Amino acid sequence: MTVAGRASEARRISVERDRCVGAGQCVLAAPAVFDQDEEEGLVLVLDGEPPASRSDAVREAVRACPSGALALR
Ligand code: SF4
16 A cells, blocks of 8 residues: 555544644644633544544645654554
């Protein structure tokens, strides 16, 4: 399977909140999937298994996260 083929599949999001630094890059990249809590600004996952139509945005969020708090499984 090619990387491009995998990119179109829905994936499960893994979050390590203790690594989140509240930079908000994930929310900018995929606002339908990520949010930040009001107290500390740490990441909240709104949709842990987003549809394939959001794969590009989710992959961009994972790539852009400066702390490595996000991963796709
Ligand atoms: S981009 Fe990473 S560090 Fe920033 S809010 Fe999202 S998970 Fe946290």
